[in-house]
Amino acid sequence: MAPKVKAPTTQYVCSQCGFSAPKWLGRCPDCGNFNTMQEEVVRPSEPQKTENRGGMYATKTKALPLSQVGYEKFDRVKSGISEFDTVLGGGIVRGSLVLLGGDPGIGKSTLLTQVAAHLAATQPSPTLYVSAEESCSQVKMRCERLGLNSDNLLLLNETCLEDIELSLGESKFVVIDSVQAIYTETLSSAAGSVGQVRECAARLMRIAKSQNITFFIIGHVTKEGALAGPKVLEHIMDTVLYFEGQQEDNFKLLRAVKNRFGSAQEVGVFEMTDSGVKSVSDYADIFLSETRGIAAGSSVTPSESGNRCMNVEIQTLISKAPFGQPRRMNLGVDYNRLVMLIAVLEKRCGIPFWNSDVYINAMGGIKLTEPSVDLAICAALASAANDVPIDKYTALFGEVGLTGEIRPVTYADKRVNECIKTGFKRVIIPAKNAKVCKKYEDKIELVPVQYVGQMIKALQLRPTNPQQ
Ligand SMILES: Nc1ncnc2c1ncn2[C@@H]1O[C@H](COP(=O)(O)OP(=O)(O)OP(=O)(O)O)[C@@H](O)[C@H]1O
Numbered sequence: 001m002a003p004k005v006k007a008p009t010t011q012y013v014c015s016q017c018g019f020s021a022p023k024w025l026g027r028c029p030d031c032g033n034f035n036t037m038q039e040e041v042v043r044p045s046e047p048q049k050t051e052n053r054g055g056m057y058a059t060k061t062k063a064l065p066l067s068q069v070g071y072e073k074f075d076r077v078k079s080g081i082s083e084f085d086t087v088l089g090g091g092i093v094r095g096s097l098v099l100l101g102g103d104p105g106i107g108k109s110t111l112l113t114q115v116a117a118h119l120a121a122t123q124p125s126p127t128l129y130v131s132a133e134e135s136c137s138q139v140k141m142r143c144e145r146l147g148l149n150s151d152n153l154l155l156l157n158e159t160c161l162e163d164i165e166l167s168l169g170e171s172k173f174v175v176i177d178s179v180q181a182i183y184t185e186t187l188s189s190a191a192g193s194v195g196q197v198r199e200c201a202a203r204l205m206r207i208a209k210s211q212n213i214t215f216f217i218i219g220h221v222t223k224e225g226a227l228a229g230p231k232v233l234e235h236i237m238d239t240v241l242y243f244e245g246q247q248e249d250n251f252k253l254l255r256a257v258k259n260r261f262g263s264a265q266e267v268g269v270f271e272m273t274d275s276g277v278k279s280v281s282d283y284a285d286i287f288l289s290e291t292r293g294i295a296a297g298s299s300v301t302p303s304e305s306g307n308r309c310m311n312v313e314i315q316t317l318i319s320k321a322p323f324g325q326p327r328r329m330n331l332g333v334d335y336n337r338l339v340m341l342i343a344v345l346e347k348r349c350g351i352p353f354w355n356s357d358v359y360i361n362a363m364g365g366i367k368l369t370e371p372s373v374d375l376a377i378c379a380a381l382a383s384a385a386n387d388v389p390i391d392k393y394t395a396l397f398g399e400v401g402l403t404g405e406i407r408p409v410t411y412a413d414k415r416v417n418e419c420i421k422t423g424f425k426r427v428i429i430p431a432k433n434a435k436v437c438k439k440y441e442d443k444i445e446l447v448p449v450q451y452v453g454q455m456i457k458a459l460q461l462r463p464t465n466p467q468q
Pocket residue numbers: 102103104105106107108109110111133145272273274
């Protein structure tokens with residue numbers, strides 16, 4: 001007996017987190033937000049082709065032994081923008097779904113227009129740019145400004161997903177600008193609602209996998225910085241990228257937060273110019289300041305993210321706390337880590353912070369998440385507290401334990417190599433990493449340290465308790 005087709009029903013879906021409930025609720029029980037439950041009509045999908053086996057319905061697909069499963073090697077296509085390729089893990093994988101999120105006006109459309117134009121120029125199949133937000137003439141104007149011109153680049157101004165599907169034609173690379181602006185006829189809710197975004201993304205995924213089409217999907221972010229619409233969107237995607245940066249700043253960071261075909265730690269650095277988005281390969285201008293070595297409270301650490309190492313400056317400012325609880329403000333550095341390192345410096349090196357406000361910032365808007373930045377944070381704090389600047393040509397890295405010992409970190413040799421490349425003359429390293437870094441001894445002065453106190457001594461930051 002074939003399964004019965006159910007009548008459409010309604011459900012209430014939270015616009016923030018995607019939680020669904022059969023009745024309306026004032027507050028979403030999942031994310032706790034008020035007034036976010038929106039009504040949505042659910043049309044049951046067509047029953048799948050199934051066969052009846054003893055009262056149970058089972059699909060006809062069969063499980064295969066591992067050795068019999070065929071696969072194609074990932075064929076990576078170059079996008080024409082080297083930093084974009086790096087963040088994707090070495091190029092665009094055919095048939096993948098790439099979601100690009102970012103604040104309004106950050107340059108999402110610009111970046112993907114450039115990528116689409118390059119693909120159109122280099123690939124035999126046409127590239128389709130579906131602009132659901134801007135008219136074709138607006139996209140054309142942007143292309144003129146960016147100096148892009150290829151007849152293999154097709155522009156489509158369409159918001160209905162079913163019509164977009166019909167227009168795909170021979171295209172193997174498709175840009176959807178944006179997922180919040182398109183809708184599917186199977187749902188009656190407005191474009192941009194949770195249900196629409198989820199359904200459109202799922203449908204695009206099915207097309208991508210069945211026809212081996214690569215989709216670049218633009219997604220807007222909410223005020224809180226999360227991708228607008230439900231988090232479920234990220235599960236469907238193969239790669240999720242965030243384009244970040246200050247509006248007034250020319251430098252933008254492209255960060256991979258999920259990547260099925262590469263590292264999710266990658267960061268790409270771009271510059272926004274009149275002629276479009278350009279890859280930046282020399283990071284020194286962005287992550288290092290000119291006052292380095294002159295003002296107290298700044299230190300430099302080689303930070304590893306993804307497959308690359310970058311020297312990043314950490315700046316701290318310490319001011320007298322007038323009354324009450326002293327403040328700890330952190331940007332780009334984990335708050336708990338900062339508080340822990342302040343406690344280590346107070347207890348192990350006798351540097352008082354109890355009556356001081358501490359402000360800390362990683363330059364260039366980068367987020368430093370790995371523990372190897374501990375030593376540089378301690379150095380910046382000690383430098384600011386004692387008002388002694390750190391030498392301009394000294395970098396440092398190492399994890400700091402609660403006892404004040406310095407623990408070894410991964411990729412120590414790669415970090416030292418980066419310091420050599422960017423012109424540093426001395427690097428303070430964990431004693432246990434000294435062996436792997438020995439090969440660079442003749443190129444840079446290596447200072448192995450075991451305790452935080454030793455680092456303070458090496459940098460002449462006047463320790464109060466030099467035994468540690
Ligand atoms: N004529 C121009 N000359 C120089 N730069 C421009 C010009 N027009 C736009 N830009 C730059 O391009 C940026 C907007 O790029 P784009 O439209 O790609 O952003 P977006 O992220 O797609 O925005 P939205 O969220 O509105 O779709 C602006 O911030 C601006 O810096």
